[in-house]
Amino acid sequence: MTRRTMIEAIRDAMDVMMSRDDGVVVFGEDVGYFGGVFRASQGLQAKYGTSRCFDTPISELGIVGIAVGMAAYGLKPCVEIQFADYMYPAYDQIVSEAARLRYRSNGQFTCPLVVRMPTGGGIFGGQTHSQSPEALFTHVCGIKTVVPSNPRDAKGLLISAIEDPDPVIFLEPKRLYNGPFDGHHDRTVTPWSKHDLGEVDDGHFAIPLGSAAIRREGNAVTILAYGTMVHVAETAANETGIDAEIIDLRSLLPLDLDTIEASVKKTGRCVIVHEATLTSGFGAELCALVQTRCFYHLEAPILRVAGWDTPYPHAQEWDYFPGPARIGRALIETMEA
Amino acid sequence: MPDSDLTHDTMSPRREVAPSPAPAPLKLHVPEPAVRPGGTPDFSNIRIPRAGQVDRPSVDVDPEAIRDLAFSVIRVLNRDSEAVGPWAGALSDSELLEGLRHMMTLRAFDARMQMAQRQGKTSFYMQHMGEEAVSCAFRKALLPGDMNFPTYRQAGLLIAGGYSLVEMACQIYSNTHDPLKGRQLPVMYSSREHGFFSISGNLATQYIQAVGWAMASAIKNDTKIAVGWIGDGATAESDFHAALVFASTYRAPVVLNIVNNQWAISTFQGIARGGSGTFAARGLGFGIPALRVDGNDYLAVHAVAKWACERARRNLGPTLIEHVTYRVGAHSTSDDPAGYRPKTESDAWPLGDPVIRLKNHLIVRGAWSEERHKQTEAEILDTVISAQKEAESYGTLHSEQRPTARDMFEGVFAEMPPHLRRQRQEAGV
Numbered sequence: 001m002t003r004r005t006m007i008e009a010i011r012d013a014m015d016v017m018m019s020r021d022d023g024v025v026v027f028g029e030d031v032g033y034f035g036g037v038f039r040a041s042q043g044l045q046a047k048y049g050t051s052r053c054f055d056t057p058i059s060e061l062g063i064v065g066i067a068v069g070m071a072a073y074g075l076k077p078c079v080e081i082q083f084a085d086y087m088y089p090a091y092d093q094i095v096s097e098a099a100r101l102r103y104r105s106n107g108q109f110t111c112p113l114v115v116r117m118p119t120g121g122g123i124f125g126g127q128t129h130s131q132s133p134e135a136l137f138t139h140v141c142g143i144k145t146v147v148p149s150n151p152r153d154a155k156g157l158l159i160s161a162i163e164d165p166d167p168v169i170f171l172e173p174k175r176l177y178n179g180p181f182d183g184h185h186d187r188t189v190t191p192w193s194k195h196d197l198g199e200v201d202d203g204h205f206a207i208p209l210g211s212a213a214i215r216r217e218g219n220a221v222t223i224l225a226y227g228t229m230v231h232v233a234e235t236a237a238n239e240t241g242i243d244a245e246i247i248d249l250r251s252l253l254p255l256d257l258d259t260i261e262a263s264v265k266k267t268g269r270c271v272i273v274h275e276a277t278l279t280s281g282f283g284a285e286l287c288a289l290v291q292t293r294c295f296y297h298l299e300a301p302i303l304r305v306a307g308w309d310t311p312y313p314h315a316q317e318w319d320y321f322p323g324p325a326r327i328g329r330a331l332i333e334t335m336e337a
Numbered sequence: 338m339p340d341s342d343l344t345h346d347t348m349s350p351r352r353e354v355a356p357s358p359a360p361a362p363l364k365l366h367v368p369e370p371a372v373r374p375g376g377t378p379d380f381s382n383i384r385i386p387r388a389g390q391v392d393r394p395s396v397d398v399d400p401e402a403i404r405d406l407a408f409s410v411i412r413v414l415n416r417d418s419e420a421v422g423p424w425a426g427a428l429s430d431s432e433l434l435e436g437l438r439h440m441m442t443l444r445a446f447d448a449r450m451q452m453a454q455r456q457g458k459t460s461f462y463m464q465h466m467g468e469e470a471v472s473c474a475f476r477k478a479l480l481p482g483d484m485n486f487p488t489y490r491q492a493g494l495l496i497a498g499g500y501s502l503v504e505m506a507c508q509i510y511s512n513t514h515d516p517l518k519g520r521q522l523p524v525m526y527s528s529r530e531h532g533f534f535s536i537s538g539n540l541a542t543q544y545i546q547a548v549g550w551a552m553a554s555a556i557k558n559d560t561k562i563a564v565g566w567i568g569d570g571a572t573a574e575s576d577f578h579a580a581l582v583f584a585s586t587y588r589a590p591v592v593l594n595i596v597n598n599q600w601a602i603s604t605f606q607g608i609a610r611g612g613s614g615t616f617a618a619r620g621l622g623f624g625i626p627a628l629r630v631d632g633n634d635y636l637a638v639h640a641v642a643k644w645a646c647e648r649a650r651r652n653l654g655p656t657l658i659e660h661v662t663y664r665v666g667a668h669s670t671s672d673d674p675a676g677y678r679p680k681t682e683s684d685a686w687p688l689g690d691p692v693i694r695l696k697n698h699l700i701v702r703g704a705w706s707e708e709r710h711k712q713t714e715a716e717i718l719d720t721v722i723s724a725q726k727e728a729e730s731y732g733t734l735h736s737e738q739r740p741t742a743r744d745m746f747e748g749v750f751a752e753m754p755p756h757l758r759r760q761r762q763e764a765g766v
Binding site: 023059067073074075089096100101107108141142165 | 486516517518525528529534537539542543546547548550552553556563575580582583586748749750752755756
C-alpha cells in the first residue's frame, strides 16, 4: 500500500501492466521522452524502451488508427489523447473501427485497446481543455466507458481496462489528478496523500468494469455521479445536511444498474449529477433507466444537475460548473417535492 | 554573415512599393474531366511511357534518387505482348498461367454475382472489371502471415490466396453459412487466415491501421509485413495523410497502395488529386519511395509488389505504389456511369484489358492458345457456378435460410453485458 496521486496511480497501473505483458504499448503526443503533459507516462520509456513507449505525431486519428491496427495484430495499446477535447479527429477510428471490429469480422479480429483522455473542467482550460464527452462514447455500441474518481479506482480500473478484450475509453477527471476537488474553487484542495482513497495497493489489482461504489451511505435521496462530481456531490450533501446516498458509477458502460436500483428503491428519490452539458447527456439515460426500474418507489421527480448547454466558458467557469450550491438546491428541491 | 542584397531589399522599410492596381474579382477553380457523356473519350492527358523504359533501382536506394518514378509508369508488357525491360522476368510460365486463372476466376465470379444481385439474391455487389491484375498479382508477392487492409475492390487477394468461392458467395448472400453472420454489407469480406483484414466500408480508415499493424510487427521483432489499400478518391481523407506521416516517421514495414481507377463513383480523379502531378507524388514529401505502375499489366504489378515487399521485409521502410488502372464497370450495383462519363470511355483506355494482355503474352511465350483459353474460360465458369449453387443451397438474402436475430446480439463484446442480454430477451430471441 502506497499513498499516490491519481497521476501516480495511473502511471503505476501502466507500469504494472507493461511489466506483466510485453504486448502492452503506451504512446501519444509528448508521452514518450517527456512522459506526457500531465506526466502520466513519466519514466516508462526509460524503463521499457522506445518501442514500448514513444512520442507520436500530433494526429489523434493517427494515434487511435495505428492502435486499432496494433490491437488487431495482438498488442494491447494503451494510448493517450492529450485532452478529451482533442479526440474528435479520432472519433471515426473509435466509432466505426475499434468499436465494430469484433462484430463485423465475427471475432476474427478484435480490438483490445485503451484510449486514456483527461476529461472535465475546473482548471480554467476554456473550451478546448474542459469538455466531458462521455455521452459521445456511451452511445456507441462495442466500447466501454470508464470514469474513475480517485487514485485507488484509477489504478484498479485502468488495469481492468488494459486486460479487457474490447476497446475501453478511460476518462480521467483532470481536476482530480492532485486531490479530491470538493467544488469550492476558492479553497485549497486536500492532497490525495491525506485521503483514504489515495491509499493504493501495490502491484497488480483489478476493479471489475461495471461495478459501482457507494461513496456515502444515506436514506433520504440517491445521488448518481461519477468522476469529479462524486466529490462535489459529497460536499453538497454535507453542507445541506441531507442524508444522501452517493453512488460513484465508475463505469458508465457497462453500468451497475442493480446497485442503482437498490439504492433508489431504498431512498425513493434520485438526483443525477454530471459536469457534461445537460441535453442528451448521460444523465438522460440514467433518468430513463431509473424511472423504468423504480417508478413506483419514486417520491419525487428525478432531477438532473449538469453543465449548462453552452460551450465551456473561460471567465465564467464557476458559473458554468455545477458546484455544491446548485447540487444542494436540487437536493432540497427533491426533498421538498 | 551580413544580409544579402536581396534580403536587405526585401526587409528595408524605406523601399518604395508601387501601388497595386485595383484587385480583379477572384474566381474559384473547380477541376473538370476532359470529357463528359456524349463527348469523345480522351486520355491524351495521361502520359504513358513505352514498356521497359523505367529503371529498376535496388531496394535500398535513397528515395531522393528515384523521385522520377512517382511521375512515370512502370510497364513490362509491350504492344507485341512481350515482357521487356528491367522489371520483367520474375515469373515462370506456370506462375503466369495461375495468375491468368485467378483473374479469369475473379471476372467470372463478378459476372455471376452481379447477375445474382439483379435477380434479387442479394442487396448489393461491387465488381472489379478492368482492375483484376492489381489485387491478383499483388497477392503473389506476399508470404503467409502478411496482412492486407483492403478496400472493397481487391477480392483478387482472396481468390489468388486460395480462399473459397463458396464462402465468398455465402458472405454476399448473408446466408446461414456466411462467415460474418450477416452483419456486413456484401463484399465486405474478412479472413484472418488468408491475410485479409475485415473491410470497414468507411473509406481510408484502414490505411492508417495497416501502418499500426506493421509497427506492431516491428515492435514484436516479427517478420510479417502489412499492406494498405486505398482508392484515388479516398486519398483526400485525413487518414491517408496520417498513414503517410506515421509510416514515414516509424519506417513501418508496410506497402501502401493507391488504386487509381480514374473514378470515385462519379467524381474524376482530378478532384482528389488537385494540382499534384500524380497520386504517387504525395509520397515524396514524406520521404517515402513512390512508384507508379501499369495496373493492367500483371507482370509489372507483381514485379513492383515484390520490390516494395522486399523493402518492407528488409526493414527499409514503407513504399507508396500508385496502380494506374481504369474502373470499367459501375462503382457498384447502385451506380450507373452513363450519367457522368462517355459510354465508350473504357474502350479508349490506353492500358488495355489485364486479362487479354496476359493471355496474349502467354500465347507469345508459347505457353497458351486461344483454344485453351476458351476451354479454361468454360471450366472456370463451371467452377464458379457450382460454388454459387452450393452457396445458394445455404440460402440467399431474402430466403428463410439466414443468420438468426439471436446472432445479431452476439459478438458486440467478448462477453455480453447485462443491458444487451436484457434487450435480447425483450426481442424474444
